[in-house]
Amino acid sequence: MSSSKTSSLPQKPPNHSSINSTPTNAMSLEITQKWFALYVKARHEKVVDRALHRVGFDSFLPLYVLRHVYAHCSKEHQIPLFPGYVFCRFDPLKRTPILSTPGVISIVSVARKPVPVDDVEIFSLQSAIKAQLPLERCGFVETGQRVRIIHGALSGIEGIVLEVRNSVRLVLSITLLQRSVQLEIDASWIAPCEAPSVSLSIAS
CATH class of the missing domain: 3.30.70.940 (NusG, N-terminal domain)
Structure with missing residues (x-):
């Protein structure tokens, strides 16, 4: 009875260039x-x-x-x-x-x-619009105490407080253009923040 042998030829390693090219290109574009x-x-x-x-x-x-x-x-x-x-x-x-x-x-x-x-300024503005919050134009604002929004669709965004009552107006600024827009937000949705922030302000 004749037995057949399976040849153990060395296999060519898989080509990963096509797999890695897309993430590399995407990372390059991000930079x-x-x-x-x-x-x-x-x-x-x-x-x-x-x-x-x-x-x-x-x-x-x-x-x-x-x-x-x-x-x-x-x-x-x-x-x-x-x-x-x-x-x-x-x-x-x-x-x-x-x-x-x-x-x-x-x-x-x-x-x-x-x-x-600033990427963070663009992200803040996009987040406010995506949350379908009412926006209106206002004067450019860039001073005050830093806070962080801790609730709602804008959670994590940092800003600056001018005055806090039952509700506050959140002012998003594009520093390069010296322009700001404002929206209302519940005063209980903010907390003090020590980290630096973009020029994103809160007015009464």
């Missing part, structure tokens, strides 16, 4: 891409935001609801919180497509060098 403020033509904020999304850029246009009351009815309109500006996340060394977008005038810069917006 090189930053949030920037784009200065756009008047009343072109929504046009620019749609155009950037259409070609695959991560853009952000914060809006608030403004109600107009007429003789027999009322209408709600979504208005940019920061008129004349749209935020976009990209590699500053590859900004030509951004500047070529119809409606874009320039990237907010200092000494002709684009200046990124």
Whole structure:
């Protein structure tokens, strides 16, 4: 009776390059891409935001609801919180497509060098909008005692208190633009904080 032998040839090690390439590329994009403020033509904020999304850029246009009351009815309109500006996340060394977008005038810069917006400030603003909290524009605020929100959809975000009563107004600031927006929050939802924070303030 003849017995068959199974050949023990050395096996080629698996190729992990295709597995590792995606995380590496994603990590590289995370490092090189930053949030920037784009200065756009008047009343072109929504046009620019749609155009950037259409070609695959991560853009952000914060809006608030403004109600107009007429003789027999009322209408709600979504208005940019920061008129004349749209935020976009990209590699500053590859900004030509951004500047070529119809409606874009320039990237907010200092000494002709684009200046990124603080990621935490963008995240705070996105969180407030995602939570569908009512927002309105206000004067720029950047002083006071630091606190942390400990309850609700904005839990973990840090801010600055000017005055606390039964309720307070949470002011989210974009330092680069010297602009702020405010929303109301329960005073029991905040706690003292010793860690440094972004310019995110609370007013009475």
